[in-house]
Amino acid sequence: MENVVSVVLFEGGEPSGEIEQMMTSVRxxxxxxxxxxxxxxxxxxxxxxLTNYPRLAEExxxxxxxxxxxxxxxxxxxxxxxxxxxxxxxxxxxxxYMGGASIPLVTVKEIEEICLLLxxxxxxxxxxxxxxxxxxxxxxxxxxxxxxxxxxDNILGFALRDGTGVRQELFRHTSGLLFDLDxxxxxxxxxxxxxxxxxxxxxxxxxxxxxxxxxxAKEVLRGDYEEVVLLGRVGAPIIAHINQNLxxxxxxxxxxxxxxxxxxxxxGEALSLMGFFLEKVGxxxxxxxxxxxxxxxxxxxxxxxxxxxxxxxxxxxxxxDLGRWQELKNPIIREFIKATAExxxxxxxxxxxxxxxxxxxxxDEIGPTHDHWQKKCRG
Numbered sequence: 188m189e190n191v192v193s194v195v196l197f198e199g200g201e202p203s204g205e206i207e208q209m210m211t212s213v214r215x216x217x218x219x220x221x222x223x224x225x226x227x228x229x230x231x232x233x234x235x236x237l238t239n240y241p242r243l244a245e246e247x248x249x250x251x252x253x254x255x256x257x258x259x260x261x262x263x264x265x266x267x268x269x270x271x272x273x274x275x276x277x278x279x280x281x282x283x284y285m286g287g288a289s290i291p292l293v294t295v296k297e298i299e300e301i302c303l304l305l306x307x308x309x310x311x312x313x314x315x316x317x318x319x320x321x322x323x324x325x326x327x328x329x330x331x332x333x334x335x336x337x338x339x340d341n342i343l344g345f346a347l348r349d350g351t352g353v354r355q356e357l358f359r360h361t362s363g364l365l366f367d368l369d370x371x372x373x374x375x376x377x378x379x380x381x382x383x384x385x386x387x388x389x390x391x392x393x394x395x396x397x398x399x400x401x402x403x404a405k406e407v408l409r410g411d412y413e414e415v416v417l418l419g420r421v422g423a424p425i426i427a428h429i430n431q432n433l434x435x436x437x438x439x440x441x442x443x444x445x446x447x448x449x450x451x452x453x454x455g456e457a458l459s460l461m462g463f464f465l466e467k468v469g470x471x472x473x474x475x476x477x478x479x480x481x482x483x484x485x486x487x488x489x490x491x492x493x494x495x496x497x498x499x500x501x502x503x504x505x506x507x508d509l510g511r512w513q514e515l516k517n518p519i520i521r522e523f524i525k526a527t528a529e530x531x532x533x534x535x536x537x538x539x540x541x542x543x544x545x546x547x548x549x550x551d552e553i554g555p556t557h558d559h560w561q562k563k564c565r566g
Contacts, residue, residue, distance in 0.1 A: 191232030192302045192324075193279040194225060195270065197340065198287025199239045199257050204502035206371060206509070213377070213390050214288035215243050217368055220384025222250050227295050230302035235273060238287070267336025267343075279328040281305040286340060288368040289321040292382045292548060297363045304358075312347045312355040318422070318445035319539065320344035321367040322358070341448045360424050362551045366544030371508040372537025375401045376545040380552060400510065403533035407483040409553055412436055416477055417546075418461055419487020420444045420539045425546050432554030438480060443490045447539075452493045462494030465523075474526040477534065484534045486527070487542045488520075495519055508537050 198218055202211045218236075225231045236247050237255045244254040255273070257264070274282060283301055304313055305326050312330070314320035319341045334350035337343055348355040358364045368377060375398055377383055378391045407413050414436050417426075421441040429437060446457045465473045477484050488507060492499060497517055499507075506514050510528035515521040527534040537545065 190306070192230050192281045192283050192305050193232050193277070193328075194234040195273065195279075195282060195284045196222075196234065196236045196287055197238075197266070197270075197284075198236065198243065199264070201239075201261055204500075204505075206505040207501055209394060210368075210371065210374070210505065211240075213374060213387060213394075214368060215240065215246075216386040216390040217291040217384065218243070218287040219246055219250075220386045221290070221293065222247060222252060224293065224295050224384075225298055226250060228298050228302060230299070230306060233277070235277070236287075237269065237273070265336065265338055266340050267334075267338060267346075270340075270343075271331045271336050274328045274331050281324075281326045282328050282331075283322070283324045284340070284343070285322040286367075290315075290364055290366065291368050291377055291384070291387060292366050292380060293363040294382070297359075297361060300359070310353050312344070312351075312353050313358055314344040314355060315358045315364050316344070316422075316543070317357060318420070319448040322364070323347070324358075325353075339447075345448055360428070360547070362544060362548040366548045367540045369540040370538045371505050372535060372541045373545055375535075376541070376548055379405075380548055397509070400528075400533045401535055404483040404485070404535050405549060405553055407533065408433055408435060408549065410435070410482070413483070414438060414481040416481040416484035416486075417441075417542055418484065419490045419542050420446070421487070421542045425543055428547055428550055432550050443493065446490070446493060455496055457490065457493035459490050459494035462491050465491065470522045470526045474530050474534070478530060478532050481532060483532055485542055485546060486534060486536050487539055488523075488536045489538045491523070492520065504538075510536070 202208045222234060225234060234252045235255060236252050237257050238244055239257040248254055301324050305324050308326055311326060313324040315322045323343050325347055330347055330351045330353060334346045337346045375396060378396055378398060411434050417437060417439045420443060421439055422444065426437060426439060429435065440461055442459055443457050446452045451457045497520060499517060499520065503515055503517060507520055507524045510524060512521050512525035512528055515524060527536055
C-alpha cells in the first residue's frame with residue numbers, strides 16, 4: 188500500500204424530496220465519472236466506496252471498487268469512527284478522501300498531481316480549502332489515530348492539522364480541485380461547463396433546469412467594468428481569480444467563513460452583518476439597494492439562513508437556490524427568494540460552493556482561460 192494511493196469515497200444519504208432525489212442522481216453520475224478518471228491513473232490503488240445506495244454499489248463494483256455497505260441511519264452515522272476503522276483495518280498509508288460528488292470537474296492530470304504529492308511525501312496533509320475542505324489527502328494513514336474522530340468530514344482537515352502537528356498545504360487552485368457539487372446552484376454551474384463528464388452530462392440534459400438567471404449573470408461578467416456583488420463566505424483566492432481574469436468591479440462582503448467546520452452554525456453562534464442590515468431595512472429595500480449598486484449578484488444565502496436560525500430542511504434550501512419561492516413555507520426565506528427571483532438584475536443564490544468553486548469554474552469558462560479549457564476538453 189506504500190507505493191500507491193488509496194482512495195476513500197463516502198456517498199450516502201436519505202433523499203426525501205423531489206430536488207434531493209434530483210441532486211442524488213447527478214451526484215451518483217459524478218461519482219461514476221470520477222471513478223473512471225481514477226482508473227486511468229497508474230498510481231491509484233484500491234478505491235473504497237462506503238454507501239447505502241444499492242444501485243450505486245452495483246454500478247461501482249464492476250470497475251473494481253471495494254464497496255462497503257452502510258446500514259446506519261443519519262443519526263447513527265459517525266464519519267470519523269467509520270473512516271478511521273477503515274484506514275486501520277486496511278492499513279492504508281497514502282490516503283485520498285472525498286465525498287461522493289466532490290470535484291466533478293477534476294481532470295485525470297489533476298488526480299495524477301494529487302497522487303504524486305502523496306507519493307513524494309513522508310508526512311503531509313493536503314486540502315482544497317483552508318476553512319472547510321471537500322477533499323483531503325494525507326500520509327501516513329495512521330495520522331488518523333492521533334485525533335478525535337470528527338463527526339463530519341468538513342472538520343477532517345482542521346482536526347488533522349491541529350491534532351497531529353503535521354504541516355498542511357493547499358492543493359493548486361483550479362476549478363477541478365475547488366468546485367464541489369453541493370446544491371442546485373452548483374447543478375446550474377455544472378450544466379454550463381465544458382468539462383462535465385459523460386454520465387453527468389446525460390443526467391443533466393434530462394433535467395428541466397432554468398439557466399436563465401445564471402446565463403444573464405455570465406453576460407454581466409463578460410462586460411467591461413460592470414459592478415458585481417459577492418456576499419457570504421467569500422475567500423481571497425476567488426476575489427484574486429476574478430480580478431486577474433475578468434474586467435469587473437467587485438463589491439464584496441465576506442463573513443462567517445468556516446461557520447460549519449468550526450461548529451458556529453450548529454451552536455447557533457453564526458451572525459451576519461448583512462443579516463442585521465436585512466432585518467433593519469426589510470427585504471424590498473435590501474434587494475433594491477443591490478439593484479442600485481450592482482448589475483448582478485452571487486449570494487451565499489446559508490450565512491443569512493444561519494443568522495436568522497431558520498432551521499430549514501434540505502429541500503427548502505434547495506428550493507430557494509432554484510428560485511421556487513412559491514413552494515417555500517418559511518415566510519422569511521420565501522419573501523427573500525421571491526424578491527431575488529423577481530429582481531431586475533440576475534441574483535444567483537446558493538451556498539459556499541457557489542462563491543468559491545462555482546464562481547471559479549464560471550470565470551474559467553468565460554474569462555481569458557476559456558481557450559485553454561477548450562483544449563483540455565478536446566484532450
